[in-house]
Amino acid sequence: MRFDTLAVHGGERVPGPSGSVVFPIFQGTVFTSEPGESYHDIKYHRLNSTPTQTYLHDKLAALEGAEAAVATSSGMAAVTTILHTLLGKGDHLLVSDVLYGGTHDFVTAHAERLGWEYSTIDPQDPSSWAVRDNTRAVLVETITNPLMRVARLREVVEFARSNGIVSVVDNTFASPVNFRPAVAGFDLVFNSATKYLNGHSDLVAGSVAGSSALVEQVRHTLNLYGGSLDPHAGFLLARSLKTLGVRVRQQNSNALAVAAFLASSPKIAAVNYAGLPDHPDHGHARDLLAGYGGMLSFRLTGGVEAAETLLAALTLPAVAPSLGGVETLITRPAVTSHAGMSAEDRAAVGITDDLIRLSVGIEDAGDLLADFAQALDKV
Incomplete structure (x- = not known):
């Protein structure tokens, strides 16, 4: 079955x-x-084995093209449970040098206390990647938050396989509509299902998919940490998954139109969107992805003051930190999603104070462009 039928x-x-x-x-x-x-097969909600849960897990696995899946209470529950499953005292993790702020904070603040070691890698430069005897996994993002870089995903899979480590990818920004990591060979894929998988800004959830053996290990860890998803949220998530393809394709189209419009304005200093031909990852992103996603970021020539003026002048986008919903959302990551990072860490990876992140919704593209045009006139 094709994706929308699935x-x-x-x-x-x-x-x-x-x-x-x-x-x-x-x-x-x-x-x-x-x-x-x-124990783990008893039908009990915390054990992620009740009828609503197993139904949702089967649906998630089908969409990911994976053997199995499990839902979690949040995206952070997904990634932290994966890491607790794969890593023990003395183990080493390779992580992308640009991560969602919550993932970055968890690794940097808790790895040492948990007895883990970690090293950051540039996901664009496979020649710099190296494992140690104690390396167990590599973690990257399909499209990075908030600079929209696209990792060398095929190379990550090959690198992990050749070195006998587990490949893990955060596919939140792409969703399985634009990229299916399990099909591409990743061992584990996780999503903040709060975002595109749900798409209606009304629940918090996460998902993990991959081989049956690995997902079962993750579920067993999850069962002990207690990060299960409640039945009503699971029902809503399964409902939303049925329109995932329709929503994301509209967001892809809208985001490309907005990115091109912004790039043409003399008031815009830079636009980060892999769908633009001048994006540094456009070439391999075009080969990897079915669409470039609904997320983009940009900077104005006038700095933070201009950014705040633009945010105040827009009428359609809500100034809010989340993403992936049917409505357009806009925020400055330095004060929201990546506020937990130090200023030095943000500067090192290019997350400037004036960077604006835009999650494009499913509104009419013409209305979005008109709104940005009138807002830019006020900057």
């Missing part, structure tokens, strides 16, 4: 309980047990 029919139960076409919410936490069941 989005509607993947993981569905046919017929559904009592003939229901829409899989219902199983709100209960208590289910009868079977003789001989192992």
